[in-house]
Structures are given as C-alpha cells and as structure tokens.
Amino acid sequence: MPLISRRHFIAGIGSASALWPLGRPAMATAKETRITAATRILEVKGKAAKVFGLETAQGKPGFNFEAAQQLRLSLTNALDEPTLIHWHGQTPPTEQDGVPGLSQPALKPGESYAYDFKPRAGTHWMHSHVELQEQKLLAAPMVVRDNADLAADEQDHVVLLHDFTFREPQEILAELKAGGGAHAAHGGGAGNMSGMDHSKMAMPAAMINDVVFDAFLANDRTLDDPEILRAETGGRVRLRIINGAAASNMWVDLGSLDGELIAVDGDAIEPLSEKLFPIAIAQRVDIRIALPREAGAWPILFRPEGTTQRTGIIIAAGDGKIPKIAAQGDMAPALDLALEMKMKARRELPPEPVTRTEMLMLTGGGSDYVWGLNGKASLHDTLFGVRLGERIAVMMHNMTQMSHPMHLHGHHFQVVAINGHRIAGAVRDTVLVPPNEAVTIAFDADNPGNWAFHCHHVYHMNAGLMGSVAYVNAA
Numbered sequence: 001m002p003l004i005s006r007r008h009f010i011a012g013i014g015s016a017s018a019l020w021p022l023g024r025p026a027m028a029t030a031k032e033t034r035i036t037a038a039t040r041i042l043e044v045k046g047k048a049a050k051v052f053g054l055e056t057a058q059g060k061p062g063f064n065f066e067a068a069q070q071l072r073l074s075l076t077n078a079l080d081e082p083t084l085i086h087w088h089g090q091t092p093p094t095e096q097d098g099v100p101g102l103s104q105p106a107l108k109p110g111e112s113y114a115y116d117f118k119p120r121a122g123t124h125w126m127h128s129h130v131e132l133q134e135q136k137l138l139a140a141p142m143v144v145r146d147n148a149d150l151a152a153d154e155q156d157h158v159v160l161l162h163d164f165t166f167r168e169p170q171e172i173l174a175e176l177k178a179g180g181g182a183h184a185a186h187g188g189g190a191g192n193m194s195g196m197d198h199s200k201m202a203m204p205a206a207m208i209n210d211v212v213f214d215a216f217l218a219n220d221r222t223l224d225d226p227e228i229l230r231a232e233t234g235g236r237v238r239l240r241i242i243n244g245a246a247a248s249n250m251w252v253d254l255g256s257l258d259g260e261l262i263a264v265d266g267d268a269i270e271p272l273s274e275k276l277f278p279i280a281i282a283q284r285v286d287i288r289i290a291l292p293r294e295a296g297a298w299p300i301l302f303r304p305e306g307t308t309q310r311t312g313i314i315i316a317a318g319d320g321k322i323p324k325i326a327a328q329g330d331m332a333p334a335l336d337l338a339l340e341m342k343m344k345a346r347r348e349l350p351p352e353p354v355t356r357t358e359m360l361m362l363t364g365g366g367s368d369y370v371w372g373l374n375g376k377a378s379l380h381d382t383l384f385g386v387r388l389g390e391r392i393a394v395m396m397h398n399m400t401q402m403s404h405p406m407h408l409h410g411h412h413f414q415v416v417a418i419n420g421h422r423i424a425g426a427v428r429d430t431v432l433v434p435p436n437e438a439v440t441i442a443f444d445a446d447n448p449g450n451w452a453f454h455c456h457h458v459y460h461m462n463a464g465l466m467g468s469v470a471y472v473n474a475a
Helices: 006-010 147-151 169-177 338-342 458-462
Strands: 033-044 047-056 063-066 071-077 085-088 112-117 122-128 139-145 155-164 215-218 227-231 236-243 250-253 259-264 267-274 276-279 284-290 296-304 311-317 356-364 371-373 382-386 391-398 404-408 413-418 430-433 438-444 450-455 466-471
Touching: 047 139, 122 236, 122 284, 139 155, 139 236, 155 227, 155 296, 169 458, 215 296, 267 338, 276 284, 276 338, 338 413, 356 382, 391 413, 391 430, 404 438, 430 438, 450 458
Parallel strands: 033 071, 063 139, 155 236, 215 311, 227 311, 356 391, 382 466
Antiparallel strands: 033 047, 071 112, 085 122, 122 139, 155 215, 236 284, 250 276, 250 296, 259 267, 259 284, 296 311, 356 371, 391 438, 404 430, 404 450, 413 438, 450 466
C-alpha cells in the first residue's frame, strides 16, 4: 500500500463543505451513501503506521447530511477481520445500532449491510463497536445540519480527535489485565462488592490515565504539522469538535480567543462563554468563535488530562504569521464537572414525572484490571428493564478511582443531578462520571429494543464495564 501524507489524506476532513460532493450538503433524496471500512497508511511523527478508516465513495472520511433527509447507508467491510459500525448520537431502530451481540452480527470481510433511518441533527460520529478497533482509528465524523445551521453566517469546521499508539491495542489490554503497563501501580478498587467490609477497603489514589500514547491527533495530524484553518478577519467560526479518543479525556483550550459553547453531543444549550472546555471520550462540543478584526493566527489546543502532550489546529486570518507550537506544554488537570453544572439545555425533557430511579454503581479497577457495573463484569448482561413510555432516572455512582464517560445507546438523556444537587442540565448521550462522584440522568423510553450502556473508555469497556438496557412487555 502506498504511503500517503497526513496532509493528502486529511485534506478536507475538517471543513464541512469538503465532506459534501461539490461543496453542498446531500439533499433529501433516496440516493444511497456508501461507506467502506478499510485499512490506510498514516504518517505519525515521521513514522508510517497501518490504521483503519471509514471512507465514502467520494474518498472523504465522514459525511454531512441535512436533518430532513432519510439516512440511507451501505456499509462494506473491506478489512480482513469482522467489523460493525455504531452511529454514535443517532437513534436508529435497535437492529441498526451496530453493536455485535445486541443489534446484529458483525460483518465478515467482504460483507455489506444497508441502513435506513431518519438522522438526528447535530454533531455526531460513527465508529467501530468491535473489540478495540476504535483504537486503530476506525471512526469518522457524522454531522447532520438543520436549517438554522445552513442559514448561519459562519464558517463550519469539524475536528476529530484521537489518541494514537504504534502498539497493537490487544497487546496493551493483555498487559493491563496481567497487572502491567501504566495501570500496574493502581491496586485496590471496588470490584465484586458483595461480602466486603467497606470500612477496611484500602482505596488507591485516583488515576487519570492508564494507557500511555505515542501521539495525539487532530484530524489525523500532530502539532509537528498542524491543520491550518483559513478564515476571514472578523468572521465567525463554528468548531464542531469530536473526541474520538479511545482512552483520553481532553480540554479544548482557545488560548487568547473567546468562545461560546452552544451545543454538546449534538443538542443545543444556553451559550456559555469560556476559554477552556472539557470534552470527555465520545463527547462532542460545538464552539462559536468571533475572530478579531485584524490579521492573525490563533492556536486551538486539545490537551489530554494528566499529561503534557497535546495536539491542535491553527486558525489563521489575513496574512497572520503561522506560529510553531510545541507538542508538549503544561500538565493538563483532570476533567471535572464544574462546567457541566452550568449547562442548561435549550430544549429540556417534557415536564413529566420520573417513573422510577435505577441505581448503577461503576465498580472495579483493581490490579487485575476487571471493571464492572454493580459489582459484575459483563458485556451484554441486562442492567435493568424499561417499558415503552416510561421516564427513567439513572443515578450513576463511580466507586472506582478513574473517570468513566458513560454512554447510553438509542436515546438522549438530560443531566438532572450532580452529587445530589439537582440541575436542569444539558441533553446528552455521553456524560463523564469522575471518581467518587455521582451523576443522575433521565431519559424517556421511546425507542424499543436492547441498548448498550457502557463506559466509552474502550479498555474499560472491553474489560467488563458494559451492560444493556432492555425493553420489556407491560405486565
């Protein structure tokens, strides 16, 4: 396979117009979009690496649709191993959700599958839900724009973030399970909680990261050769940032620029003005930036928590000189829920009573690297059942010493309480639950099926921190 440069491969992934043929979004039509899961060669820090990718027939990774369009996709597996793609943020019928063992079998090499559902507007993405393939970059943006987006007088730009390793992901997981790697010194944790004397449990100090990465990528590029986004002086830019990392929560650092957070996980919030925004694994943030009226160049940095490594892009206007940005900076602190507490949904859940509250303990994380829910490691075990039409609250209490970005498939939920403090928070599909903290969400049971509910840190998920929510018949 020929070596292609980062610049050649990623040309256009960030700009929304480049993801559409002829620079326009696909209109409401029955025409099918073909997506192929295949291998590609990526250059990282001057070294070639064989990774995975999702490409359309136009050769672009990812795509944009209008919200009014029926989504018709044909996925073909051109890998030499089984795969299946989950449409993260979308709410398709359960049999099209892309989770082996719950929705449909994985596609064998050479097989194809047709999907057909109405897309949900917002900044979303698609990624493999087969073992650790997401770590090998089998992911792409999936942006669905509504009429307000199309009418906005602003430049729209998509940024997909990854953590990158030259090692094989299965090798990393095997090392973690054997008590080695970055997790080696992290003993204890709340595993199987039954029969334990909790007063005598020695809990270790919180750990931010348990996997060491060779690089962090923004649209497949490092700060050695960052993407340059050309913009107009005094113009507005909407950054649609997707954290597609396998195991790294990050901060979005605007530096000298000011920005408004206007949406999370594809759902609008009341605007929040900040310079630093948290984005946990699998979350998305839409940030609107008003550029200065003079020429300049402004780095937008993405800083993984607990490390000095970073990546980023540069927004340049006029004849602004492009600065050289170091790939190392200050140590980034752990993500917290301070900004989450301030978020308020533009469109909240309807004012209906909660049918019941389910308790979900996030457990495990000892030296054996076994994680679980309610003291049990699993992959598809049913956590609780729901009936169509119910409103369910789920109180998640993190009993472990690592953060967990918790994702519920097939639904969007509202964050309604943090550590017992009630809020009318953001509507999301993924929420971070830090160590020893509790987050309560509420969702309407309006999409029948069996749905995955899991930590989006792929090593935690593959080591047991995953279950399912099942719809049951009325009694």
